[in-house]
Amino acid sequence: MSETSGDDLTILKLGGSVITDKDSPETIADEALDGVVSAIAESGVVDGDAPAELIIVHGGGSFGHVHAADHGVSTTDGTHDPAAVTAIHGAMKRLNGVVVDRLQAAGVPAVPVHPLSAAARDGDAALTLPPAAVGGLRTEGFVPVLHGDVIAHTGQGVTVLSGDELVTKLAETLAATRVGLCSTVPGVLDDEGEVIGSITAFEAVATAVGDSESTDVSGGMAGKVEALLALSQPARIFGPAAVGGFLDDDAVGTLIDGA
Amino acid sequence: MSETSGDDLTILKLGGSVITDKDSPETIADEALDGVVSAIAESGVVDGDAPAELIIVHGGGSFGHVHAADHGVSTTDGTHDPAAVTAIHGAMKRLNGVVVDRLQAAGVPAVPVHPLSAAARDGDAALTLPPAAVGGLRTEGFVPVLHGDVIAHTGQGVTVLSGDELVTKLAETLAATRVGLCSTVPGVLDDEGEVIGSITAFEAVATAVGDSESTDVSGGMAGKVEALLALSQPARIFGPAAVGGFLDDDAVGTLIDGA
Numbered sequence: 001m002s003e004t005s006g007d008d009l010t011i012l013k014l015g016g017s018v019i020t021d022k023d024s025p026e027t028i029a030d031e032a033l034d035g036v037v038s039a040i041a042e043s044g045v046v047d048g049d050a051p052a053e054l055i056i057v058h059g060g061g062s063f064g065h066v067h068a069a070d071h072g073v074s075t076t077d078g079t080h081d082p083a084a085v086t087a088i089h090g091a092m093k094r095l096n097g098v099v100v101d102r103l104q105a106a107g108v109p110a111v112p113v114h115p116l117s118a119a120a121r122d123g124d125a126a127l128t129l130p131p132a133a134v135g136g137l138r139t140e141g142f143v144p145v146l147h148g149d150v151i152a153h154t155g156q157g158v159t160v161l162s163g164d165e166l167v168t169k170l171a172e173t174l175a176a177t178r179v180g181l182c183s184t185v186p187g188v189l190d191d192e193g194e195v196i197g198s199i200t201a202f203e204a205v206a207t208a209v210g211d212s213e214s215t216d217v218s219g220g221m222a223g224k225v226e227a228l229l230a231l232s233q234p235a236r237i238f239g240p241a242a243v244g245g246f247l248d249d250d251a252v253g254t255l256i257d258g259a
Numbered sequence: 260m261s262e263t264s265g266d267d268l269t270i271l272k273l274g275g276s277v278i279t280d281k282d283s284p285e286t287i288a289d290e291a292l293d294g295v296v297s298a299i300a301e302s303g304v305v306d307g308d309a310p311a312e313l314i315i316v317h318g319g320g321s322f323g324h325v326h327a328a329d330h331g332v333s334t335t336d337g338t339h340d341p342a343a344v345t346a347i348h349g350a351m352k353r354l355n356g357v358v359v360d361r362l363q364a365a366g367v368p369a370v371p372v373h374p375l376s377a378a379a380r381d382g383d384a385a386l387t388l389p390p391a392a393v394g395g396l397r398t399e400g401f402v403p404v405l406h407g408d409v410i411a412h413t414g415q416g417v418t419v420l421s422g423d424e425l426v427t428k429l430a431e432t433l434a435a436t437r438v439g440l441c442s443t444v445p446g447v448l449d450d451e452g453e454v455i456g457s458i459t460a461f462e463a464v465a466t467a468v469g470d471s472e473s474t475d476v477s478g479g480m481a482g483k484v485e486a487l488l489a490l491s492q493p494a495r496i497f498g499p500a501a502v503g504g505f506l507d508d509d510a511v512g513t514l515i516d517g518a
Contacts, residue, residue, distance in 0.1 A: 080368075080399060080400060080401075082363050082368040082369060082370055082401060083363055085370050085401070086359060086360070086363065086370065086371065089370075089371070090356075093352070097349075100345060101345070104341050104342055104345065109339075109341040110341060111341055111344050111345065111348075111375070112345065112348070112375070112376070113375070113376045114373055114376045115376070116370070116371070116372070116376075116392065117371070117372045117373045117374070117375075117376035117377050117392050118376045118377040118389070118391065118392050119391060119392060120391040120392050120394070120395030120396075121395070128391045128395075129391075130377070130389030130391055132377065132378060132379040132387045132388075132389055132411075133375065133376050133377050133378060133379050133410065133411060135379070135411075136379030136380070136387075136410070136411030136412070136413065137379075137411045137417075139411070139413055140339060140411055140412070140413070140414075140415075140416045140417070141339060141416075142339075142341060142344070142411070142416075142417075151392065151395070152391075152392060152394075152395030152396040152398065152399055152401070153395070153399070154395065154398060154399070155399075156399075157399045157400075157401075158396075158399070158401075
């Protein structure tokens with residue numbers, strides 16, 4: 001059981017590659033999703049008290065990414081086509097609906113929060129994500145479940161807001177206690193493929209995770225490590241089997257702590 | 260054609276009773292919806308320029324109201340049941356999806372905005388609705404389409420946010436130029452059933468529209484008149500046939516101007 005107090009807040013990201021079959025459009029990875037849902041439901045973090053001590057964010061996997069690629073939309077390249085907006089956003093709402101339904105069925109008081117309805121970027125790509133709804137839902141004991149999405153972006157129409165960027169923004173805005181990223185791999189791997197126990201500076205792992213400049217902005221490991229190092233909260237990257245351990249404060253995967 | 264400038268903003272509410280068949284659960288009033296969608300698409304307000312000069316809000320009709328009643332949820336009585344939240348919210352998203360799709364098919368750059376993801380009430384029922392997403396989408400030329408919904412409400416779980424309350428909040432927050440409510444009736448009716456041309460004070464029409472205290476908080480005419488009188492913008496209440504006229508600045512229905 002977790003020994004968290006009522007003021008604790010965990011932000012848990014479920015990678016899109018974990019909960020969907022990335023090779024097949026709009027296909028849920030049933031067994032993997034059920035596994036992480038069970039681990040969440042059985043953890044001490046979900047205890048039915050208010051405020052809820054958990055916020056969940058999930059990625060796009062074979063739902064959002066396929067449509068975003070079809071329409072040429074990324075975190076930096078936008079679209080003004082309303083049909084592209086609803087294609088990408090609609091796919092993400094379908095995935096989110098499945099995740100929320102399964103969490104509810106397992107006893108987690110999950111409710112959906114769709115970033116397109118709340119967030120925006122200005123002309124310098126700076127992200128605004130007002131916390132009113134997420135904070136209000138959490139206060140009432142609900143577990144908000146957000147997802148990578150498209151959002152308004154001044155001068156670009158809409159661009160992609162990745163699940164990873166949502167996680168870091170929520171952690172800062174809501175002063176989260178800790179952050180966890182459930183990935184397909186069991187942690188950040190060194191040159192020999194072994195999980196690195198902890199990372200406190202990027203330089204120490206640059207050769208293992210690659211140059212952050214050249215990495216896919218929405219999903220690459222170097223970008224994740226760099227973003228998590230910048231947080232004032234400790235973060236962990238771990239595999240699907242370690243979700244329960246992470247929620248119960250076990251030292252799973254890779255600890256990333258740049259503070 | 261409207262003679263609005265780039266800084267003008269019209270907020271148009273489509274009543275739930277107009278666009279759905281209130282007597283049949285989750286049933287669209289196809290002909291009526293297509294009629295108002297065509298009128299919007301053909302109006303001078305939707306001209307493809309940015310920022311968009313129109314925000315649309317729709318009510319719940321036979322989608323939201325049925326589920327809200329099933330779960331005993333109103334603007335003042337809430338629920339902490341996550342399944343009730345997704346039942347009501349999910350029905351409103353289905354209706355919103357139909358409205359957005361038909362608007363897009365008619366050439367209106369409509370995109371969905373779901374209030375549960377953005378808004379919240381505090382313990383005094385005061386509404387917070389951060390304008391980041393709606394404002395950002397509008398800036399990029401999209402027409403945001405919002406809807407009555409459930410939202411977090413401190414101490415109550417979630418309660419209903421009516422389309423009418425959304426309209427007045429958006430009008431204030433975004434300094435709208437004018438507000439229009441498309442209702443099933445052609446305006447506010449006097450004792451003889453005739454449309455009242457203009458209303459500048461509630462007392463003048465109190466006997467005709469009834470006591471505002473005893474009126475259905477989510478849909479009654481007295482409540483609408485009182486809320487619209489409190490706005491600094493002029494508002495009109497009119498029937499489905501007058502949507503095009505309203506958008507093109509004709510003197511349709513009842514003018515409500517308390518400023």
